[in-house]
Amino acid sequence: MKIDLYLIIMGGLMLEKVCNVSDVQEGSMKGFTVESRYILLSNVDGNFYAVDAVCPHAGGYLPIGKLENNIITCPVHGSTYDVSTGKLVKDVSFLLRIAIGGSRDLTSYKVSVKDESVFIEL
DSSP states (O other): OOOOOOEEEETTEEEEEEEEGGGSOTTEEEEEEETTEEEEEEEETTEEEEEESBOTTTOOBGGGSEEETTEEEOTTTOOEEETTTOOEEEOOOHHHHHHHOOOOOOOEEOEEEETTEEEEEO
């Protein structure tokens, strides 16, 4: 989804607009490109979370994965992550870890909501 980006500088922090609050319904997620970064924005119980949108294990595009509560499952090999922290919850199988390596935590981004717009801190 292409959006018009604008930036707010507050107290030395750079906030980039990702979307409007209404663009990501509660219990859903969407992928966005912000400053050349692929970002997964999820809305869990009315709280917005932003993490990397690409699985570090095999490059799976997480926005096409499955979101259950605050856990996202990678559509490629099934690694799971907590979208509220970016932490790896379940790595790929033992055999895949031996063959091509395991996964790691996702980068998470601080999210702010102002005037019905969602921003992330870069």
